[in-house]
Amino acid sequence: MLETLLWIIRRDVTIALRRRTDIFTTLIFFVIVVSLFPLGIGPELDTLRLIAPGVVWVGALLASMLALEQLFLADHRDGTLEQMLLAPQPLSLLVIGKVIAHWLITGLPLVIMAPLLGLQYDLSLEALKVMIWSLLLGTPTLSLLGAIGAALTLGLRSGGVLVALLVLPLYIPVLIFGAGAVEATTSGLGGSSHLSMLGAILLLALLGTPFATSAALRVSAE
Amino acid sequence: MQNRLINWFKYSSPATFYPVAGRLAPIFWVIAIALIGYGLYLSFFVAPTDYKQGEGYRIIFIHVPASWMSMFIYLVMAGWSAIGLVFNTRLSFMMAQALAPTGAMFAFISLWTGSFWGKPMWGTWWVWDARITSELILLFLYLGYMALVGAIDDRRRADRAGSILLLVGVVNIPIIYFSVKWWNTLHQGATVKMNGQTSMDETMLWTMLIMALGFWAYSIAVAMVRVRSIMLEREHDAQWVRDMIGEQA
């Protein structure tokens, strides 16, 4: 089972590395969105420090949503997905593999990039550390939840916008605890309780969403 | 037991349910009009003026029932979806779709009246209170469901995809509500007590209950009418539809 999982992760990552523009568009989108806020709000560092956690998290939310459409699309077009539906391995396992690969390609770069953006907002070292942790625990949940939306809208004409409408409300808990963790650190309360909530949500998502995603894939690819 | 099951499934076929829905709708219209009429009478002529909130508190006689209905309808839709996915009954999916616009409407009414209540009480049209925020998210969930079902041309896929989304939503609602509450208590500024000081007297409670029952009957009546339209739309090629409608509508 582990072999299948590793195999599918390696396959997806290899394919993605051949088309590097996909990775970079997500990342650049994230950087641009986060950099726009100071231009809209003004350069006062006190204000920026206050809004930084929310801005970075909303940016990460939008960026990871932007990448969702590609999650199953290529496999759907060339017929690989149909083979996966027929494969003897459980579909939810394949889904987990694809989501992990997707997170490595689109989520992990965001986590690595975020501290640099945090510096733009004059966040303290402590806050930056918590931000990395919160993103590390939070963005996989975004990919897992987003996979449901991607599977439901697979191959639809208005897929991209529709995914946003379906998935963004479900992202709210992650946004609240993720941005809350950083905010609690800057205000001196400590973000550990937020981080454990993020971890709990990640576990729940890991247990529940693969089944919903595979059910959705079966419906969409039928 | 076996017999009973077969009996129920008989009603799940559109051809048999269409006339049943047609007979049920007028009954629920009458109940709805009677209850809402009585509820309006109670809310303006019987319920006394509140000593603290003056006449403005009468808004909650529609606000609270509308909020209840918006949540209740989402649960009912999820229930229909589960039944549809398990027993593969087309009618269940149609019922879920027939309820969605009404549920969204009640969510909207809840937000609208909440804001009209908030302006004189708190001095602002919108407060990021946990309950209001959750209601807004509920409205988004309704809109997402309707957008998804509307975007898929293949009916079978639309039914199932919508149902999965509803079930995912229902599992998520407690988590969303909990997180919004947590977020709200951390940002003390926006915390609002709704009925904290107002002791809910019995007439008020009764008025709200009667209004809620009226809204409930209204939702059933509307769902029956809408499900009939959905059936006709989907089965316009079926023989029973053609025979029933004939050549003059």
Add this chain to the structure above:
Amino acid sequence: MSIWDKLDMGKYALYVWGSFGVTALCMIVEPILLRSHATRIRKRIARLNRLEK
């Protein structure tokens, strides 16, 4: 005390009637829209029936 006194909401008139009014509007317009939608569908099916004859 007449009916109109009972319905006088004082300084809350805008808020109370704004709420009840919009709710009433929604709950009256929705059934009307449904009805016109239903008759449109019935007419379309009747036309199909005539065409196929």
